[in-house]
Amino acid sequence: MLVCGDRTVSRAELTALAGERAARLAACGIGEGDLVGLCLPNGWEWVVTYLALARLRACCVPLNAASAVAELTHVIRDCGMRALFVSADRAEALAGNADQVLLCPDGAVPRNRQAPEARQAAGAACLAYTSGTTGSPKGVIQTRRAVRAGGANLAGRLRLGPRDRVVTALPLAHTYGTNVMNAALRSGAELILLERFDVAALAEWSARHAATVMAGVPAMYRRLLLEPEVRLPRSLRCGLSAGQSAGEDLALAWEDRTGAPYVEGWGMTELGGMATLAAPELAGRHGTAGTTLPGVRLRVRADGHAAPPGTPGELQVHGPIVTPGYWNAPGLRAEAIGANGWLRTGAGGVIAADGRVRILDRIKDVVLCGGYSVFPAELERAIRGHPGVRDVAVAGLPDPVLGEIPCVWVVGEDGAVLTAEEIIGHCRAVLAPYKLPRRVVFVPELPVTASGKVDKRALTTSDEELHVAE
Structure with a gap:
């Protein structure tokens, strides 16, 4: 069962809606x-469409609904979606791309329009776009x-079943959110899905439906x-947590407040989900991302x-x-994945002798803000577009x-008067x-290292006044 606000969709209805949408999509080519x-x-529209695409064995390209038009346009043109x-x-703002994509306002598929020819992603369930250290969005094939x-x-490690009720406000456009959705649907659990995160709403819906599992970021x-x-x-x-390390203090505070185990997992877009997860009964789980999942x-x-065990590294x-x-980027694959199939994650960590994994830091230049990845290079490129x-x-x-x-940290042009x-x-x-x-x-200027690179360590430890811009 799926619960989205005032709309409750039974398992049978979900199957029927997905079948209807798949048929209408097939009619459009x-x-x-x-x-x-x-x-x-x-x-529920998101879930139904995702299931319809899976039924057709089409490749879903999840996009954050809050993305700027420029971001959406880049993805549309890069992957050549149909x-x-x-x-x-x-839809109105994206009308300029109508020659490349079939616009489907509010999830309704026009019956009288054929989709244009485009490239295909055989064997792919999703093409998830994520920015890299270069700041250019790249399509990760899942x-x-x-x-x-x-x-x-995920369902197996948490022992999800038909009696469970999973509540989450995680965005489905992100791999973690999709992973939780798939685990709930696969296990027959009830999925209580919030459109966005709100403290009062999450607590209210958790209580109203007697939720057994909550999924979120720290x-x-x-x-x-x-x-x-x-x-x-x-x-x-x-309480399931991923996206960034939580720390033992948060886990203990949660367990003291709810009486429910706080379990952490670790994964990334390139993995299509989690690689490690702590079982609720795992001893010494706090401050760790648990142990590896089956097949990993x-x-x-x-x-x-x-x-060796206990030694930090990548x-x-x-x-x-x-x-x-990666889509349209064979060079990135060679850079990230060795000939023997091992993915270099760019994440630092330690594996203890008993198999528990502790995430230490990130080798890649990325800021994890509330579970979202913010890539400095992408933000820097955007700000450099300002004339001042x-x-x-x-x-x-x-x-x-x-x-x-x-x-x-901004250095203005001579004479420019800028504000946060x-x-x-x-x-x-x-x-x-x-x-x-x-x-x-x-x-007035950015500090640099001996090699001429910006010294970000010096920036983050400076005593310069910070101008708050929430």
């Missing part, structure tokens, strides 16, 4: 391997096998715990060699969940709720809300 964009907010599901208010394994592994749990008047149901038997092999490499993953590559900006650097600063926030609000407004026109800088610092 959509079939196996075709790429179809899904740019809708969390809701159709795009988008709400009516976004195979049907990987997506199925991700859902099955920032969501922190916000819930900061509201003492919010009552969380004792029906909860598990994990190792740590340091200085080009295998690191986490590398092998198994059916690993992406076969001469140079800019972006790095993460610690935040008690979000974990990290993106901070920008102006910088934020410029970014808002081209980037999704979660990518916007939360702090702005104006400096």
Whole structure:
């Protein structure tokens, strides 16, 4: 069963709706391997469309409904999708791409229009776009096998079943959200889906449906715990967390408040889900990402060699969940995946002798803000487009709720009068809300290292006044 606001969709109805939508898509020429964009907010329409595409063995291209038009346009043109599901208010702004995609306002598929010819992604369930360290969005291919394994592994480790009620406000356009949805549907559990995160709403719907499992990122749990008047149901038997490391203090506070185990997992878009997850009964799980899931092999490499247990290094993953590559970027695959199939994740970690995995840091230059990945290079590129900006650097600063926030250091052109609000407004026109800088610092110049690179460590430890721009 699926619950989205006032709409409750039974399992039988969900199957029927997905079948109807699949038939209408097929009538428009959509079939196996075709790429179809899904740019809708969390809701039953999203789920139905996703299931319809899976039935056709088409490739879903999930897109954040809050993305700026420029971001959506880049993805549309890069992958050559044949159709795009988008709400009516976004369809008008994207009308310029009508010659490339089939616009489907509010999820309705026009009967009288054939989709244009386009490239296909054989064997792919999803093409998930994520920015890289270069700041350019790249399409990560997630195979049907990987997506199925991700859902099955999550459901198995949490022992989800028909008696469970899973509540979440995770965006379905992101791999973690899709992974939770697939796990719930696969296990027959009831999925209680919120359109967006709101402390009061999440608590209310959890209590109303006697939720047994809550899925979120650490920032969501922190916000819930900061509201003492919010009552969380004792029906909860598990709090699932991923997106960034939570820390033992948050886990203990959650368990003290709810009586339910707090379990962490770790994964990434290139894995189509999680590689590790702590079982609720795992001893010593706090502060760790648990142990590897079935079919997943994990190792740590340091200085080009295998690191012994307890030694930090780069986490590398092998198994059916690993992406076969990136769309339109064969060079990226060679860079990320070795000839033996091991994915170099760019994440630092330690594997203990008993198999528990601890995530230490990220080798790649990325800021994890409330579970979202904000790539400095992408934000820097956007800000450099402002005519009054001469140079800019972006790095993460610690935040008690979000974990990290993106901070920008701006060097203005001579004579330019800039404000934090102006910088934020410029970014808002081209980037999704979660990518916007939360702090702005104006400096006369950026410090550099001996090699001429921007010294971000010096920036983050400086005493310059921070201009708040929430």
